Each structure stands twice: as C-alpha cells, then as structure tokens.
Amino acid sequence: MKKLGSRHENLDLKVYRELKAMIVDRKLKPGDKILQEKISREFGVSRTPLMCALKKLEQEKLVRAVPRRGFYVRRFTMEEVLEAFELREILEGLAARRAAAVIAPPQADRLRSFFKEADVSDNPAGIKRYSEEDRRFHQFLVELGGFDLLNDILENYNIITVSYRIDVMEGLVRHPRETLPEHHALIEAIASGKPDLAEKLARQHFNRSRQRLLREMNQEKREKA
Amino acid sequence: MKKLGSRHENLDLKVYRELKAMIVDRKLKPGDKILQEKISREFGVSRTPLMCALKKLEQEKLVRAVPRRGFYVRRFTMEEVLEAFELREILEGLAARRAAAVIAPPQADRLRSFFKEADVSDNPAGIKRYSEEDRRFHQFLVELGGFDLLNDILENYNIITVSYRIDVMEGLVRHPRETLPEHHALIEAIASGKPDLAEKLARQHFNRSRQRLLREMNQEKREKA
DNA sequence: TTAGTGCATTTTGCATACAATATTCAATAT
DNA sequence: ATATTGAATATTGTATGCAAAATGCACTAA
Numbered sequence: 001m002k003k004l005g006s007r008h009e010n011l012d013l014k015v016y017r018e019l020k021a022m023i024v025d026r027k028l029k030p031g032d033k034i035l036q037e038k039i040s041r042e043f044g045v046s047r048t049p050l051m052c053a054l055k056k057l058e059q060e061k062l063v064r065a066v067p068r069r070g071f072y073v074r075r076f077t078m079e080e081v082l083e084a085f086e087l088r089e090i091l092e093g094l095a096a097r098r099a100a101a102v103i104a105p106p107q108a109d110r111l112r113s114f115f116k117e118a119d120v121s122d123n124p125a126g127i128k129r130y131s132e133e134d135r136r137f138h139q140f141l142v143e144l145g146g147f148d149l150l151n152d153i154l155e156n157y158n159i160i161t162v163s164y165r166i167d168v169m170e171g172l173v174r175h176p177r178e179t180l181p182e183h184h185a186l187i188e189a190i191a192s193g194k195p196d197l198a199e200k201l202a203r204q205h206f207n208r209s210r211q212r213l214l215r216e217m218n219q220e221k222r223e224k225a
Numbered sequence: 226m227k228k229l230g231s232r233h234e235n236l237d238l239k240v241y242r243e244l245k246a247m248i249v250d251r252k253l254k255p256g257d258k259i260l261q262e263k264i265s266r267e268f269g270v271s272r273t274p275l276m277c278a279l280k281k282l283e284q285e286k287l288v289r290a291v292p293r294r295g296f297y298v299r300r301f302t303m304e305e306v307l308e309a310f311e312l313r314e315i316l317e318g319l320a321a322r323r324a325a326a327v328i329a330p331p332q333a334d335r336l337r338s339f340f341k342e343a344d345v346s347d348n349p350a351g352i353k354r355y356s357e358e359d360r361r362f363h364q365f366l367v368e369l370g371g372f373d374l375l376n377d378i379l380e381n382y383n384i385i386t387v388s389y390r391i392d393v394m395e396g397l398v399r400h401p402r403e404t405l406p407e408h409h410a411l412i413e414a415i416a417s418g419k420p421d422l423a424e425k426l427a428r429q430h431f432n433r434s435r436q437r438l439l440r441e442m443n444q445e446k447r448e449k450a
Numbered sequence: 451t452t453a454g455t456g457c458a459t460t461t462t463g464c465a466t467a468c469a470a471t472a473t474t475c476a477a478t479a480t
Numbered sequence: 481a482t483a484t485t486g487a488a489t490a491t492t493g494t495a496t497g498c499a500a501a502a503t504g505c506a507c508t509a510a
Contacts, residue, residue: 008292010493046495052280059284067233068462068501083374090315149308153378235463271465293471293492
C-alpha cells in the first residue's frame with residue numbers, strides 16, 4: 001500500500017501558476033500593486049491560498065512584499081539580470097555536462113527534435129514561438145541531467161532572465177538568427193554524449209547574451225550622460 | 226517621504242525562523258510529522274502564519290508537504306547531500322572569487338578575525354563552536370561578494386549540507402584539524418585580493434568534503450552487502 | 451497654488467470557523 | 481491470533497471575520 005496523498009492538488013499551487021503566468025505574460029506589469037481582493041475574486045478563491053501563492057512568488061523574486069503595504073510585481077534592475085545570467089552560465093553549463101554524460105538514445109531523439117523548423121524571420125509571432133521553444137528547450141536540458149537541486153534552482157531563478165524587457169523581444173536577448181546555430185551545436189554535443197563540449201557551448205551561449213546585455217547597459221549609461 | 230513599510234515584521238517570518246532553528250537543532254527530527262495545532266499553540270500564534278512558514282520551509286526542502294496529510298521534517302538522502310556539496314563547490318567558488326576581487330581593508334580585517342583561536346581538540350563543545358564559526362564564516366564570505374542572487378541561493382541550500390547527520394559531528398563532514406588550515410589559506414587568499422587562488426581553494430575545500438562523503442557512502446553500501 | 455489635517459474607506463495580517471478528508475480504534479469476522 | 485469494518489476523533493485546506501494600519505479625499509491654512 002503506497003498511494004501517496006497525491007492526486008489532490010492544493011489551491012495555492014494553481015493560483016501560483018496562474019499568477020506566475022500573468023506576470024510572465026505581462027498581464028501584470030512591473031510595479032503594479034497586486035490587489036488581493038480583486039485577484040482572489042477573479043480566481044474564485046479566498047485570500048488565504050492567494051497569500052500562499054504570493055509568498056512563493058516572493059521567494060522566486062517575481063514579486064516584492066512590503067509589510068503592511070502589500071505585494072508588487074517586481075521590476076528587475078539590469079544588475080540583477082546580469083547576475084542571473086552569470087549564474088545560469090555556470091549552472092546550466094553544469095547541467096549540460098551532466099546531460100551529455102547520462103543521455104540515452106530516446107532522449108537524444110527528443111532533444112534533437114527541438115528547433116527543427118525554427119522561423120528566424122522578424123515577424124512577432126515567429127519570435128514568440130522561438131522564445132517559447134527556447135524556454136522548453138532549456139527546461140528539458142536541465143531535466144536531462146537528473147540533478148534535482150540544480151533543476152530546482154534554475155526553475156526558480158531563470159525566470160528572471162526571461163521576464164526582463166519581455167516587451168522588446170519576448171524576453172530574448174539576442175535574435176533567433178544568432179542563437180539558433182548555438183542551440184543546434186549544443187543539442188548535438190549533448191545528444192552525442194560529449195560532456196566537455198556541451199558545457200563549453202552552454203556557457204558560451206549564456207556568456208554571449210551576458211556580454212550583449214553589458215554592452216547595452218553601458219550604452220544606456222552613455223546616452224544618459 | 227520614503228519610510229518604507231519596514232519596521233513591521235510579519236509573524237510568519239518569526240515562526241519560520243523558530244521552526245527552522247528547531248529543525249536544524251534536531252528538536253524536530255527527520256521524519257517527524259509537524260503537528261500544526263501543537264506547534265501553533267506552542268508559539269502562541271494561529272495556524273495561518275504557521276502554514277506560511279511551512280510553505281517557505283518546503284521550498285527550502287527542509288520539510289516535505291504531502292497534500293491532505295501534512296508536513297514532515299525532511300530526511301536527506303546521501304545523494305541529495307552530495308548534490309548540495311557539488312553545487313556549493315561551484316557557487317561558493319564563484320563567491321570567493323568575487324569576494325577577493327572586491328574586498329576592502331576593513332572587511333579584510335574582519336575576515337582575518339575568523340578562526341583566530343580555534344579549538345581543534347575532540348571535545349564536543351569545541352566542535353560545536355567550530356561548526357558555528359564555520360557557518361558564520363561561509364555566510365560572511367558569501368556576503369562579501371555582494372552577489373545578491375548567489376547569496377540567496379546559498380543561504381537556502383547550504384543548510385542541507387549542514388543539517389545532514391548533525392548528530393555525528395555537528396554537521397561537519399571533516400574534523401576541524403583537517404579544515405582549519407584550509408580555512409586559513411582561503412581567508413588569506415581573499416583578504417589579500419587573489420581571485421583565482423580564492424576560487425581554487427574554495428572549490429578544493431568543498432571538493433574534499435564531497436570526496437569524503439562519497440567514500441563514506443561507498444563504505445556504507447559495502448557494509449550492507 | 452501647495453501643504454497639512456482629520457475622517458472615511460480600503461487593505462493587510464492574523465485568528466477563527468467549518469467542511470472535507472485522514473486517522474484511530476473498538477467491534478466483528480476470518 | 482489477523483484482517484476488516486465503520487463510527488468517533490483529529491487534522492487539513494480554505495473561507496470568513498475583524499482589528500490595526502495604510503490610503504485617499506475633502507477641507508483648511510499658508
């Protein structure tokens with residue numbers, strides 16, 4: 001008799017997912033105050049599970065809690081996004097290494113199916129599809145290694161790199177034209193079981209985005225002066 | 226008019242800290258069910274802030290939530306602890322590098338004041354003091370770099386490496402006699418501003434503990450067979 | 451205009467209430 | 481004995497209630 005108390009899913013988890021989606025999709029914008037009464041009515045739940053969900057999002061840094069004032073959708077500074085990229089560089093590098101070390105043929109096939117027919121034109125719908133594929137790809141990559149703690153951390157913090165300036169290019173720092181070949185190379189390195197190469201390529205991938213952000217940051221500074 | 230809504234501290238935060246201390250100090254043991262009624266009465270609060278605190282601890286993996294059944298103090302597997310050490314190896318390595326790169330004289334003095342008069346004998350009180358100093362040291366090291374996200378992650382996950390088998394040697398994997406010289410070397414590398422060396426030493430420090438754990442793990446397996 | 455000031459309204463943080471499970475344990479059947 | 485049933489009890493997940501704090505707003509003073 002195993003039968004874990006699973007099956008049941010608490011309300012706060014559902015609320016958490018809905019709310020997270022609303023933030024990532026910019027239905028709630030950075031700086032917005034989260035009106036608990038309004039949202040809970042909208043979701044058809046009481047404030048109790050909503051509170052729980054908000055606390056969870058606070059730990060993930062998607063919202064900011066100010067005691068006695070409420071929760072606000074967080075606005076990330078360029079510094080924070082750079083930090084997130086720096087972390088993802090080493091963490092996802094490690095994940096790629098692991099993935100390449102343990103991958104099995106069926107997973108390799110699945111991996112190779114990513115970015116098969118990517119649209120690298122400039123139309124917004126294509127960019128959006130690419131951005132979503134990108135997220136799914138990185139998630140799959142991280143899961144491949146079976147490194148639970150690492151998965152957890154990346155799950156909880158990578159979102160920061162995505163939710164910054166999503167309005168510009170769906171959260172992508174660089175254009176699909178530039179990142180697509182990198183993705184293909186990384187996929188091949190992992191699928192063919194080359195840990196060293198996989199780690200190197202993954203790090204390079206993030207490093208380049210970080211360098212791009214750094215340049216943009218300096219440029220903005222110069223423009224202000 | 227700034228005056229952030231700070232000052233006020235919500236109850237759930239206090240409960241969270243108390244509870245975390247109880248778990249780390251083994252007042253609540255791995256596997257124990259957390260009786261909400263009992264604990265909330267003990268703390269003089271209602272179940273609402275307690276629930277919040279428990280959810281927070283769940284995210285940190287110190288407790289496990291089973292829907293409709295309750296919360297249980299988590300028991301870490303050797304694999305999880307190994308994963309935590311592997312992560313700390315690269316993350317704290319990065320932190321040490323950063324710290325060495327940005328350290329200023331007053332902080333260098335503070336850093337050098339750690340492990341000044343360490344007791345490396347075998348008596349339990351000495352071990353306990355060393356273990357506490359060890360935690361404070363690593364926390365200070367991580368804060369030095371000023372890398373907020375990194376601090377956050379290490380804060381939340383290093384506890385795993387500590388709370389494993391605290392009953393044996395206060396959570397220490399190796400004896401102070403063995404780690405003290407490593408600590409001194411690391412301190413000196415950071416205080417004198419040598420990023421490369423600092424990172425290398427920090428990683429070595431964790432790597433050695435991890436190797437030790439690995440050996441113990443294999444030994445346990447052999448004993449079973 | 452701008453800057454207070456006091457009162458009504460909203461919102462938060464927490465306690466309590468309550469229905470829907472889980473758990474326990476005595477009574478019965480095997 | 482062991483297993484099974486099923487009411488009595490306890491516990492969880494969620495809603496609701498309420499006091500304290502924050503916010504908004506009309507009014508006044510400069």
